[in-house]
Amino acid sequence: MSRAEAERFQTLFDVSRETLERLGRYEELLKKWNPAINLVSKSTLDEVWSRHFIDSAQLFNLAPAEAKTWADLGAGGGFPGLVIAILAKENAPDLEVVLVESDRRKSAFLASVSRELELKTRVLAKRIEEIAPLHADVLSARALAALQDLLGFAERHLRPGGVALFPKGARWQEELALARQSWSFDCEASPSLSDPNSIVLKINGAQRV
Numbered sequence: 125m126s127r128a129e130a131e132r133f134q135t136l137f138d139v140s141r142e143t144l145e146r147l148g149r150y151e152e153l154l155k156k157w158n159p160a161i162n163l164v165s166k167s168t169l170d171e172v173w174s175r176h177f178i179d180s181a182q183l184f185n186l187a188p189a190e191a192k193t194w195a196d197l198g199a200g201g202g203f204p205g206l207v208i209a210i211l212a213k214e215n216a217p218d219l220e221v222v223l224v225e226s227d228r229r230k231s232a233f234l235a236s237v238s239r240e241l242e243l244k245t246r247v248l249a250k251r252i253e254e255i256a257p258l259h260a261d262v263l264s265a266r267a268l269a270a271l272q273d274l275l276g277f278a279e280r281h282l283r284p285g286g287v288a289l290f291p292k293g294a295r296w297q298e299e300l301a302l303a304r305q306s307w308s309f310d311c312e313a314s315p316s317l318s319d320p321n322s323i324v325l326k327i328n329g330a331q332r333v
């Protein structure tokens with residue numbers, strides 16, 4: 125962890141030294157396991173804090189403070205779910221993060237980091253389509269699928285009144301227009317803290333039209 129990266133994270137999210145240390149340990153484990161199981165693109169390994177930690181942590185502040193269950197679908201190397209669990213340890217100790225990841229080696233990584241950092245997570249090494257409804261208060265997914273498909277997952281795994289948070293890239297407006305052809309929903313787009321071309325969509329009340 126470079127001091128500059130940790131300082132930027134600290135400025136944005138105002139976390140404790142213990143949280144920064146947990147993130148630093150997560151970064152070490154990510155770099156150790158990545159050559160074997162390709163958790164994140166190799167080109168981003170030198171920018172883990174800006175490309176992955178800040179990108180993930182920004183979702184935490186968009187979620188309702190009273191949330192008790194957060195489902196992260198297609199969690200991969202833990203983005204955003206493991207970063208949310210690390211922030212929750214300090215700021216929302218009752219929050220359980222359910223990490224759904226069908227790849228066995230990646231889900232083993234998620235369980236291993238969770239164990240070492242004593243995070244309140246549940247790792248489901250299964251396909252999203254196969255698990256029982258999670259009734260989550262918050263649902264997230266980064267780099268998993270097009271918005272219209274993510275809304276289908278939200279329909280199954282969010283409780284009524286729950287909130288979906290989806291980071292999206294430069295073509296988000298096209299995705300939104302396409303999704304509106306088959307879904308009605310309320311949506312707010314917040315500018316991304318990690319990429320000026322990206323946003324985070326916050327979606328409520330999705331219903332098929």
Ligand SMILES: C[S@@+](CC[C@H](N)C(=O)[O-])C[C@H]1O[C@@H](n2cnc3c(N)ncnc32)[C@H](O)[C@@H]1O
Pocket residue numbers: 163164197198199200201202203204224225226227230250251252253265266267268
């Ligand atoms: C492109 S990666 C993104 C990982 C992580 N969210 C990120 O942004 O770094 C997509 C992940 O979703 C997992 N995945 C894809 N389809 C899935 C499904 N139907 N059920 C569970 N996991 C799935 C893949 O194994 C992969 O790890």
